Amino acid sequence: MTLAGIREALRSALLDNLGLKLLSITFALCLYAFIHGAENAQRTLMLSVVLILPPESSHRQLMTQVTDAVAVTVRGPRTQLDDLRSESLGTLRLDLRDGAKTRIDLDSSMFHMPAGLVVDQIYPSTIELRWDDVVTRSIPVHVPRTGDTAQGFIVKGMISVEPPSVSARGPRSVVDVMQLARTAPFDISGLTEGTYQRQLALERPPKLVTYDVDSVMATLEIGRELATRTFDRRVEVVGIPRATVSPAVVQVRITGTPEDVGAVNPDSIVARVEPKAANLDLSQPGSDFLDVLIDVPRVTAEVNPAKVMVKW
Structure with a gap:
C-alpha cells in the first residue's frame, strides 16, 4: 500500500460515521461510571465523642480518661462514600448522668447513617468506666522556706498561716490520701529583725481536686541569732552569814x-x-525553800535548780 493509501485508510477510520463513534464512547463511559459507582466500598471516619456528665449535686466523679473520638468503618456505594464527611455523621453522645454506668457497648444504632450506608466496625467497641464519690476534707497548709536570713539573724518560731487549712474537694480516693496543701516558698533571703508577711499562692492540687481558696497569708518573725553560756555559781545568803544552802552550787545559763x-x-x-x-x-x-536570784543585764538568765533549801 502506498503512503497516500495509508493516509486515506486512517482518515476513513477516524472520520467515517463520527457521530456514531462519539455516541459509542459516551455510552461506554456511562456504563463504566455506573458499574464502578454502584460497587460497594469501605471508608473509616473519626467521630468526636461528647460526654454528658452527672450534675455537681450528684457528688460523682468520672475517673476514666474516655477517648475523645472513635473510628467508625462505613460500607456502601463508592459514590456515597466519596462525598461522606465526619461532620455529616455528627458526634457520639454518651449519656452518663446517672453516674453509675461502668461499661458502654457501642453499636451501629448510636450513629446516624445516611440511607444506603451501614456501619461495619467501631473502634473501640467498648468503653469501660470507673467512678468515685466526691468528698470535701480539710487539709492543713504547709509553707516551705527558701533562702537564708542576713548573717546574725534567725527565724523565730514557726510560720503562722491564715487560713491554717483549706477545703479540698474531689474524688474520695484522691482526697483521703492528701496530707498537706503546699504553698509557694517563703523567701527569707537577706531578711533582718522584724515581722514579715507574704501572700503565697497554693500549689496546683492533684488532678480532679479543687481548693476553696487560691492563696494564704503567711507571717514569720526574724530575730537576732542567740548564743548561750553556762556557769556554776555558789549561792550566797544575804543577811544571814551562818545560814547554809542545799544545794550550795547552782547552774546559771545565760542567753x-x-x-x-x-x-x-x-x-x-x-x-x-x-x-x-x-x-x-x-x-x-x-x-x-527560796528562789535563787540572778541579775545579769542585757541577757536572759535561767537558774537550775530555781529554788534551794536555806537553813538558819
Whole structure:
C-alpha cells in the first residue's frame, strides 16, 4: 500500500460515521461510571465523642480518661462514600448522668447513617468506666522556706498561716490520701529583725481536686541569732552569814545575742537568796525553800535548780 493509501485508510477510520463513534464512547463511559459507582466500598471516619456528665449535686466523679473520638468503618456505594464527611455523621453522645454506668457497648444504632450506608466496625467497641464519690476534707497548709536570713539573724518560731487549712474537694480516693496543701516558698533571703508577711499562692492540687481558696497569708518573725553560756555559781545568803544552802552550787545559763553574751564577766554573776525579803521569821532556827536570784543585764538568765533549801 502506498503512503497516500495509508493516509486515506486512517482518515476513513477516524472520520467515517463520527457521530456514531462519539455516541459509542459516551455510552461506554456511562456504563463504566455506573458499574464502578454502584460497587460497594469501605471508608473509616473519626467521630468526636461528647460526654454528658452527672450534675455537681450528684457528688460523682468520672475517673476514666474516655477517648475523645472513635473510628467508625462505613460500607456502601463508592459514590456515597466519596462525598461522606465526619461532620455529616455528627458526634457520639454518651449519656452518663446517672453516674453509675461502668461499661458502654457501642453499636451501629448510636450513629446516624445516611440511607444506603451501614456501619461495619467501631473502634473501640467498648468503653469501660470507673467512678468515685466526691468528698470535701480539710487539709492543713504547709509553707516551705527558701533562702537564708542576713548573717546574725534567725527565724523565730514557726510560720503562722491564715487560713491554717483549706477545703479540698474531689474524688474520695484522691482526697483521703492528701496530707498537706503546699504553698509557694517563703523567701527569707537577706531578711533582718522584724515581722514579715507574704501572700503565697497554693500549689496546683492533684488532678480532679479543687481548693476553696487560691492563696494564704503567711507571717514569720526574724530575730537576732542567740548564743548561750553556762556557769556554776555558789549561792550566797544575804543577811544571814551562818545560814547554809542545799544545794550550795547552782547552774546559771545565760542567753542573748553573741555580742551581749560574750561581754558577760562570769565573776559579775552572783547567785543569791534573800530570806529577809521573803518575810521569814528569822528569830528562831528554821528552814525554807527560796528562789535563787540572778541579775545579769542585757541577757536572759535561767537558774537550775530555781529554788534551794536555806537553813538558819
